[in-house]
Amino acid sequence: MKNLVVLTGAGISAESGILTFRDMGGLWQQYKIEEVASAYAWHNNPQQVLDFYNLRRKQLDKVEPNAGHYALVKLEHQYQTTIITQNVDDLHERAGSSKVLHLHGELRKVRSEHNENLVSTLAGWELKLGDLASDGAQLRPDIVWFGEAVPMINTAITIVKQADILIIIGTSLSVYPAAGLMHEAPIHCPKYYIDPNANQQSAPGLITISDKASIGVPRLVNTLLQSE
Numbered sequence: 186m187k188n189l190v191v192l193t194g195a196g197i198s199a200e201s202g203i204l205t206f207r208d209m210g211g212l213w214q215q216y217k218i219e220e221v222a223s224a225y226a227w228h229n230n231p232q233q234v235l236d237f238y239n240l241r242r243k244q245l246d247k248v249e250p251n252a253g254h255y256a257l258v259k260l261e262h263q264y265q266t267t268i269i270t271q272n273v274d275d276l277h278e279r280a281g282s283s284k285v286l287h288l289h290g291e292l293r294k295v296r297s298e299h300n301e302n303l304v305s306t307l308a309g310w311e312l313k314l315g316d317l318a319s320d321g322a323q324l325r326p327d328i329v330w331f332g333e334a335v336p337m338i339n340t341a342i343t344i345v346k347q348a349d350i351l352i353i354i355g356t357s358l359s360v361y362p363a364a365g366l367m368h369e370a371p372i373h374c375p376k377y378y379i380d381p382n383a384n385q386q387s388a389p390g391l392i393t394i395s396d397k398a399s400i401g402v403p404r405l406v407n408t409l410l411q412s413e
């Protein structure tokens with residue numbers, strides 16, 4: 186089986202009703218990154234950070250995967266498929282994808298603020314001040330904040346280096362190291378980029394598909410399933 190790697194960003198969840206970050210009306214137009222998504226914010230105003238992630242976690246119970254998520258699952262019949270996502274939602278898993286790597290963490294996971302390896306799944310949607318990890322430290326969202334290291338990046342690079350096909354979906358390619366992953370793919374590996382603004386990117390060898398995920402992903406998946 187050929188190795189197929191999919192890199193996804195907030196755009197694949199947009200049609201499920203989850204706001205992206207940098208589109209019109211996106212999250213970073215409503216919140217300041219340094220106030221809700223940084224270690225400084227956590228130190229300075231932890232309740233504001235908890236409120237930001239509690240709101241997004243609560244929304245998870247009200248949204249469903251869309252045709253883009255479901256189409257990717259069909260690839261698993263024919264390809265060794267790995268999803269590397271920047272997203273912290275669980276829509277890939279709920280659609281049925283069996284191999285998902287979250288570069289930036291997961292909304293439903295929480296961890297000790299002193300030990301990043303003490304991770305647990307939050308029951309319900311609300312994390313409160315006073316909720317403690319097994320080491321007695323305050324629990325925090327298990328999310329990679331701006332300025333923090335991306336623990337899974339080397340694993341992701343190793344996976345992309347072995348790709349026979351690479352599909353990039355719904356990301357502005359503006360946050361590193363995630364945005365640099367496409368350059369780790371082998372030279373022979375076709376790279377597809379599905380995004381309404383795909384034609385604004387000009388990376389070498391990128392096959393751009395300027396479409397939204399719910400249309401562009403099923404279409405490409407059907408083509409790939411017929412081609413082998």
Ligand code: APR
Nearest residue numbers: 194195196199205206207271355356357358360382397398
């Ligand atoms: N289908 C596909 N793509 C879409 C759709 C859609 N229906 N709607 C919007 N998009 C695209 C936009 O054109 C844009 O390129 O999704 C992308 C969203 O870009 P961003 O909001 O920057 O999201 P993302 O690239 O995932 O951000 C990367 O930045 O803030 C951090 O940690 C956060 O993981 C996030 C990272």
